[in-house]
Amino acid sequence: MKVKQITNEKLGETVYCARHESGLEIRVMPKEGYSSAYAVFGVKYGSIDTAVKSDNGEFETIPEGTAHFLEHKLFESEDLNAFERFAKTGASANAYTSFEKTAYLFKGSENIGESLEILLDFVQNPYFTQQTVEKEQGIIGQEIRMYQDLPDWQVMFNLLRALYANHPVRIDIAGTQESIAKIDADLLYRLYKNFYNPANMVLCVAGAIEPQEVFDIVDRCIKKSETAKPAERKFEKESAKPVQSYIEEKLSVAQKQFLLGFKEELSEPLLSLEDEIASEIVLEALFGKSSPLFKRLLDEELIDMGFGSEMFNGFGFSCVMVGGTSCDPEKTADIIKSEIKKAQAEGIDPAAFERAKRKFYGRYVMCYNDIDDIANMMMNLYFNDYEPFAELEACKNLTLEKAAERLAAIKEESCALSVISPVS
């Protein structure tokens, strides 16, 4: 394998990148002085993948929640399950599914090579029967119920449903009780074949391991595939117009919670990293804890310390979210909207911009402390076609002009308000 080294001098860190002949991308960051390693084996297959491209080039719809269901099922095998195998090496293993990917991971300090082999092996060897699928429907059913009672989760998904008419980002990661009932062993095998091929995956490792050891293990353990190719995603174009401007649900909560979202119309499926970071910094300057607005809303008793904002974007979706707990979500939302308008008219305060930029720069550097963060960040950058450390460079080089451009992309007519209010 040809290995490329990418070094960031300021950080004093190097990433070793290689592409295995199977099509699998590998990224390794060895960390001196660390006694543990963290590895993540990721698949570009998440909850937004609700369609697969068939041989005739048409997209075929599949039930919601299949990526997450597969994530649960891959841990099983005919003899020892993956948890039992990891228990022998001492590593702690886990997995998660997000909108755009499924990730299998472990963290360990002893027998790291052996754990890595187990990771590569169990993800490459699916095993399910109708019986084990049915058993999992019970467990995932409980998981779905748990999330239905979490107000933070519900306020966000309700907002996404208010903003997006068709894009599958509006669907819960785990699907619904009804959609998972449609899943059977045959379907899982078919989807596994479609998404789980090396060209659609990446392996990222950080910590106490030599890059060459990782490459050797991959050489030994990854099956070669003649037909491996990245799975194609359907670009579900959405207009700037939300489905509805207000959505409310009653739950057993103490106070009202809200999330205000501004949808952005995309001509290309993905936002650039520079755009994404610029938006984050704009939001921090406008709504962060050192902003005049935060203080004002606090003084007017409209928010609490949990008030915050985030840039939420991925394949085919992009929106700004601002929210928290409030006794009067509608009034708070109006104040937020007028603050955005004011900043659009008068420009962003340069001092606030610099402060926010410094904060983000510091936070990005801090991510390189933690082997979990490093490996996951390397994976995210790869899946979005970026080289390691791209986020640091984008942040450092960001200009006020770029920030103003991103601020201008927030449109009042594209917004929706999601509210969770207490039952009776």
Next chain:
Amino acid sequence: MPHVRMIAEQVRLVSVKTDRFKTGRISVSMALPMDEKMAANSLLIYLLKRSCREYPDFTLLNGKLDELYGASLSATVSKPGEAQVLTLSLNCLDDRFALTEESIAGECAQLLASMIFSPNCKNGSFGADNLAAEKRLLIQRIEEELNDKRAYAFDRCISYMCENEAFGKPKYGTVEEIEKVKMADVYAAWKNALSTAIFQITVVGSADADEIAEIFAKQFEKIERSPVKPVTVFRQRGGHFNRYEEKFPVNQGKLVIGFRAGMQNSRDNLAAITVMNDIFGMGTYSKLFTNVREKLSLAYYCWSKLIARKGLVLVEGGIDTDKEKKVSAEILSQLSDLRSGKTDPEVLECSKRSLKERLTFTTPEGICSWYASQVLEDEILTPESRMEEIGKVTMEQVCEAAKKLSIDTIFMLSAEEEGEADEG
């Protein structure tokens, strides 16, 4: 290895010098008895976090933190045993990564010291507006504990279980107590904390610990110390068994079963109890995970937690309300297997490996919290010495520890039946 020194009476500084991280962390913990001053103490820590003499306003202080590359400041109130522990911590970027030459850690230590010793307080007043604002935020924080039903049910079980013990009190004090707090009470709480609390300052990173020790030592010189050490009462066996139930309009019920672990102090037989609890319900090889979840698919989560500083073990699970009997019977039957030695010897080894792994900290936060949590212990233990004790635990000791578990209280948060809410 940590460096431990006393810088004033009952003021311990524990420092772990390492340059392996990109950040440093400093935390200051103050342990106080659980008495009638709890509400005032809680408000105090949030007032100290809000501003200080040097940055006498919320916005200015947060602006300063942003400039320090997004240093993050947190205030927490915890109840590790029968003590209320107030903690202020700062995470900051290591000097090596600053964009210009500056001493971030030194500034952060100075800032933390001035927040504690030179608060924004004039003539005994922290500002009526500030106090009113922090009261509102704290009351809201307490009310919002209801939003997370898992955590809520867990706390309810403890409060019923320890109804007649200090540990049963809420960690912030009650809403009624908070409402009644006057400015003079907060001022007295500040004076009282400085002179009577058991302090521990914990420092992790490349910063010069001597310099930090000096900054704090200088401040303590001005204070007459008469420390009061909080004492936790350990009740070794459950008394009369009780079951409590509360109904809510939710999708999923939450079952919590509280046991007494038979401990006489926070380190009594700790290694064996830790391994026992892990095999009972923490790891993926545990009895609860493999049976309640994997075999019977009754829950997405069902695990046990050890609260060593009070000698309690609590089992919790998110379940269908109508399955309570079935789940609790299964939990007790698993406990009975654990007591009678029906555990695969391999599982004991898995548990030891996994526990060792969890004691291998990979972040400054992890290391810092390991040491900071020992604020009330006479002797500071390293993770390595705990690993060694765990390594020696035998299956007989695990069975013996399991036999000492005695059931005390069951708390069930039930889902209301359809229509029940309307009638109520």
